[in-house]
Every structure is written in structure tokens, then in C-alpha cells.
Amino acid sequence: MLKWIQDGGHGGNDPGAVAKGNTEKIYTLEAALYVDKRLREHGISSDVTRSSDVTLDPSPRTAKVKQYHKGISHHFNAGGGSGAEFIHSIHSSGEFEALLTEEFKKESYPVRRTFSRKQSNGQDYYYMHRLTGSCRVTIVEYEFVDGVNSEKIKDRNYREGMYECIVRAICREEGISYEAPGRGNEHPEPEEQSNPSEEYPVPQINLVRGSKGEAVKQLQRALDAVNFKSGAVDGLFGPKTEDAVRRFQMVYLPHKVDGKYGPNTRRKLISVLKLNGF
Ligand SMILES: [Zn+2]
Numbered sequence: 001m002l003k004w005i006q007d008g009g010h011g012g013n014d015p016g017a018v019a020k021g022n023t024e025k026i027y028t029l030e031a032a033l034y035v036d037k038r039l040r041e042h043g044i045s046s047d048v049t050r051s052s053d054v055t056l057d058p059s060p061r062t063a064k065v066k067q068y069h070k071g072i073s074h075h076f077n078a079g080g081g082s083g084a085e086f087i088h089s090i091h092s093s094g095e096f097e098a099l100l101t102e103e104f105k106k107e108s109y110p111v112r113r114t115f116s117r118k119q120s121n122g123q124d125y126y127y128m129h130r131l132t133g134s135c136r137v138t139i140v141e142y143e144f145v146d147g148v149n150s151e152k153i154k155d156r157n158y159r160e161g162m163y164e165c166i167v168r169a170i171c172r173e174e175g176i177s178y179e180a181p182g183r184g185n186e187h188p189e190p191e192e193q194s195n196p197s198e199e200y201p202v203p204q205i206n207l208v209r210g211s212k213g214e215a216v217k218q219l220q221r222a223l224d225a226v227n228f229k230s231g232a233v234d235g236l237f238g239p240k241t242e243d244a245v246r247r248f249q250m251v252y253l254p255h256k257v258d259g260k261y262g263p264n265t266r267r268k269l270i271s272v273l274k275l276n277g278f
Contacts, residue, residue, distance in 0.1 A: 004071060006039075011054055026053075031166075103168045197222075252272060
């Protein structure tokens with residue numbers, strides 16, 4: 001099994017890019033730890049260059065990366081653009097970066113470009129490529145901290161959706177079947193797991209357009225209660241109910257907008273009912 005290394009691009013006295021309420025080092029450490037954990041959940045060998053917010057100089061950092069076969073150096077960009085950038089070594093084909101691009105696009109995350117960059121002496125421009133030996137390193141710039149999506153990236157769900165794209169691409173490359181994050185082994189959110197409101201119980205089953213019955217009525221009442229009106233409470237999951245679910249997801253689950261009522265929407269609906277005092 002090949003060994004992966006996750007490099008949080010900044011930390012300690014190097015904050016990386018800081019703009020519009022976003023601090024790069026916070027996201028890059030989060031990304032490295034997230035992908036590392038998810039790979040190990042899949043049985044893929046993975047490690048991190050730093051596991052907390054500490055300063056790590058280029059030389060011990062590249063020395064560590066060198067000991068692995070493949071790596072991601074996680075970054076957020078600055079300079080006012082939008083979309084992800086995947087940067088590979090001049091000695092690499094870019095095949096893995098093509099998988100990353102596909103996975104980001106599948107989840108509707110903007111992708112700006114894939115590229116490699118050479119110095120005038122013909123060597124790789126970035127030291128993460130130049131000084132890491134035979135380790136194939138991809139520098140991932142997820143988004144711009146100061147660009148049009150500077151607000152979106154403050155949402156952890158939005159960021160984690162991008163990290164999952166990395167996990168899926170790695171699974172594809174390694175020939176491992178991808179498993180979505182399991183309930184309970186993600187970040188536990190106890191307030192969202194507890195019993196639903198007495199006044200507005202939420203359905204415990206999945207519902208989609210065409211579903212009928214008491215569970216649909218529960219869903220319609222609960223959505224109405226948090227101001228996502230779905231028309232009459234008639235127990236029919238039609239276009240208006242689907243639209244209400246979709247509008248709810250656009251606000252609270254921007255990465256999972258499908259108009260269907262499933263586990264993620266249920267958990268979020270419970271927590272939003274609570275926030276509204278129900
Ligand atoms: Zn960076």
C-alpha cells in the first residue's frame with residue numbers, strides 16, 4: 001500500500017493568507033487533518049506533517065514529505081480570484097489532478113485551473129515539488145480567502161465538501177471503494193442527535209417527491225415553523241414541498257441541495273427547530 005502525507009500549508013507564526021475574516025492556517029490544518037482521518041478510515045495509509053498549529057520550517061517539512069509516496073499540500077489562495085487550483089510538479093503527468101477536477105465539478109465546486117510552474121533554471125518553481133524527492137505532491141489551493149466565495153468558505157460544511165472531493169479522488173486512484181462519512185464518526189453534534197421537538201416532530205424516514213402520508217405532513221409543518229412555506233399541509237410531497245426542502249437546504253446545507261428529505265436534512269431541521277425555540 002502506498003503511503004500518503006497531508007501537509008497543512010501554514011501554521012504557528014505563519015498564518016498564510018488572512019482576509020475578510022478568513023485565516024488560511026486554520027483551514028489548511030483542518031483540511032490536512034480531515035483528509036488524513038478519512039483516508040485512514042478507508043484503510044489508506046496516511047500521515048500529516050503537523051497535527052497542530054505549530055511553526056514548521058520548509059526544511060523539516062520537506063524532509064518529512066520525502067518519506068512518503070504521494071502527498072497533498074493543502075492551501076487556500078489569495079489575490080481575489082475564485083475556484084480551486086491544483087498544482088503538480090513539472091515531472092508529473094497531471095492525471096491525479098484531472099481526477100480532482102472531476103470530483104470538484106461533480107459537487108459543483110468551482111475549479112480555476114491545473115498547472116505546473118518552472119523556474120528559469122528548469123527546476124520546479126515550488127519547493128514542495130522541488131525538495132520532496134520522489135514523493136508526488138499536489139498543491140491544492142481550495143479557494144480564495146479574499147475572492148467572491150470568501151463568505152461561502154466560512155461554512156464548515158462547504159469546506160468539508162471540498163475535502164471529501166479529495167478523499168474521493170484518492171479512493172479512485174487507489175482503487176478503494178469510497179464510503180461517505182459515517183453517522184457519528186464525523187464531528188459529533190449532540191444537539192442535533194437528540195429527540196426532535198414535541199411540537200414539531202420530524203419524520204424519521206427518508207422522503208422524496210411523490211411520498212405521501214403523515215410523515216410528509218410532519219415535514220410540511222416543521223418547514224412551515226421555520227419559515228420555509230410549502231403550501232397546504234396535505235401530506236403530499238409535491239413540487240411545493242420539494243421547493244421548500246430545496247430552499248431550506250440552500251440556506252443550511254448549501255453543499256447538499258437535492259430537494260430530498262434524508263438524514264442530513266433531518267439533523268439540520270432538528271437543530272434549526274431548536275434554534276427557533278421549538
Ligand atoms: Zn498557502
